[in-house]
Amino acid sequence: MAASNSKERGAAIDIKAATKRYGNFTALDDVSLHIEPGEFMTLLGPSGSGKTTTLNVVAGFTDLTSGDLAVGGKSIVALPAHKRNIGVVFQHYALFPHMTVGKNVAYPLTLRGMDKQARDRHVARALDMVKMADFAHRYPAELSGGQQQRVALARAIVFDPPLLLMDEPLGALDKKLREWLQLEIKRIHRELGTTFVYVTHDQEEALVLSDRIAVFNQGRIEQVGTGRQLYDEPATLFVAKFIGESTSLRGDAQTSGGETSLTIAGQKVVAGGKLAGGQKPVVLLRPEKLSLARTNTPAAAGQNSLTGQVSEAIYLGSGSKYQVTLGDGSVAIVRATLEATPFSIGDAVDLRWSVVDAKLLADDDRADMTMT
Amino acid sequence: MSQTSHTLAAGGDNPRPTGGVQGPQRRLRLAAYPSLLAMPALLLLIAAMGYPLLTVTLRSFSDPAWGMQNYVWFFSTPVNVTVLWRTFSIAAWVTIVCVIAAYPYAYLMTAVGPRMRLVLILCVLVPFWVSGVVRTLAWVILLQDSGIINSVVRLFGLDTVKLIRTQTGVVIGMAQVLLPFMILPLYSVMRGIDLRLVQAARSLGARPSLAFLQIYLPLSLPGVFAGAIIVFILSLGFYITPALLGGPRSTMLSTLVQSQVLSLLNWGRGGAMGVVLLVATFVLLALAAPLMRQRHKQASRS
Secondary structure (H helix, E strand, O other): OOOOOHHHOOOOEEEEEEEEEEOOEEEEEEEEEEEOOOOEEEEEOOOOOOHHHHHHHHHOOOOOOEEEEEEOOEEOOOOOHHHOOOEEEOOOOOOOOOOOHHHHHHHHHHHOOOOHHHHHHHHHHHHHHOOOHHHOOOOHHHOOHHHHHHHHHHHHHOOOOOEEEEEOOOOOOOHHHHHHHHHHHHHHHHHHOOEEEEEEOOHHHHHHHOOEEEEEEOOEEEEEEOHHHHHHOOOOHHHHHHOOOOEEEOOEEEEEOOEEEEEEOOEEEEOOOOOOOOOOEEEEEOHHHOEEEEOOOOOOOOEEEEEEEEEEEEEOOOOEEEEEEEOOOOEEEEEEOOOOOOOOOOOEEEEEEEHHHOEEEEOOHHHHHOOO | OHHHHHHHHHHHHOOOOOHHHHHHHHHHHHHHOHHHHHHHHHHHHHHHHHHHHHHHHHHHHHOOOOOOHHHHHHHHOHHHHHHHHHHHHHHHHHHHHHHHHHHHHHHHHHHOOHHHHHHHHHHHHHHHHOOHHHHHHHHHHHHOOOOHHHHHHHHOOOOOOOOOOOHHHHHHHHHHHHHHHHHHHHHHHHHOOOOHHHHHHHHOOOOHHHHHHHHHHHHHHHHHHHHHHHHHHHHHOOOHHHHHHOOHHHOOHHHHHHHHHHHOOOHHHHHHHHHHHHHHHHHHHHHHHHHHOOOOOOOOOO
């Protein structure tokens, strides 16, 4: 529980070619992932994407169909859950309702045969860390959701596991509490130095918490990287659409001299770069990379321009958000800092962006299907 | 418009001579006293339970003359005390057999899919729809010395087991009749237990048997207690099954009451037996109550 030389406490995790099938359904499809000791890794994805299955496999609640799993360099696939020494925090807290908070947190220590004095000391320290020291004699039903989850966290770290798994621990809490607990979890991760694996479907939460994020989709990992890498350099359209807001433009593609250009509703835009043969291109644009201009004002060099009409204008305080409907019916999302004369709904505008700010990706209908 | 509503309101304030206005007033009173909803059941209980019980109790003190003579007779006749003790002992055995048989069954009901669960529930309920006498007679056929059970036993070259007209036979028959009263409350409690708690215990280092003993079992105890109380109390008053399956050495108190009241027309002594059984049951429940009181509230499932 001591914060000193904390980086040595965490264990590295290696998931190698993990596959899990339920009859015809493949929940995990050849997933490989390396997690550094002490890293905060988030498994992000929509429901049914395999992130929770991965967590259950690591915890030992689910057996792999094939593949290997190592914690701290040692394979643990053959170990039952109770011998893995891994902390788990569940979405619905899973506190034992017939035990007080103190007994709940002491439970893993009792199982390990720790004597009462040492046990009390560890329990007090763990409850202190989650700021629940005054609640040791309460029963779980007497606590709020946020308090219960903090007790569950204390129970999962009290036996000093080298790895802590968290399955959407904040999913049942309201937004304000969630944001505050995110910072608490970050602080505890820093103080413990334990490896954290965190499952969520909330991309904002993933960005706040993680060192790195693994984006799951349909039982596979689409991309692993820091939040910045996933936002700026998405490997697939799915990742681009799952992390942050974006506009995707489709049109007839022509490639000449290593550069792709798209014709969208009769207007030609330069996409920059090119795709491997046979793939349908999509131009992906982040809202803050787009700008709006009055029609018939000249575009700067290296800028693309598409005419459209403002279909929604939202004032956000620090700026404005616009929806612009383009000639082919697609909608672009633009985030603009306050301008002298804001645009209004119905205004004819030019949608502009620098060629270098656009990201050319292969089209993928799975990306739209899973987006909600 | 406002004129009209004013007129209506005024009409409501001033009771008309006809009885029409009493309707809304009566309805109002019913809404104010929701306990009135219990009236039909309460009246039935008073008429069919309270009054007879009072009569029986009174007669136990007054028949044939006022005094304690019926109770003195009860406790000074060794056979009565023996039968009273046996009644409680048989009820306890039936309860134990029911707990042991019902616990895994109820657990299975929570673990299987919806279709299998329906089959399991039907298996519990169908015997309910068959008359207790028919079921008990079926047990006579099964348990008798030349019955199916003993035929199978002899097939394996073993000696005939004496089942009919023994306490064992009575316990078997009663446990079968009362099993649903144990399974159903147990199932309803087990259905509410979050199995993720067991998973959590395993992640904290508890091997499956420990996770069951320390987490699942304590959480299922309210169901065990609820079922046990129902089965135990129903057992105490059983008449048909012990009368048909039992012998002279497995007589229960209800049989003695029957012979006192219907054969000997001794209402005072029969009443005293009933009152003794009732008081003994209350004392036992009062002793067991602290054991069953839940010291915790069930966590709310959100």
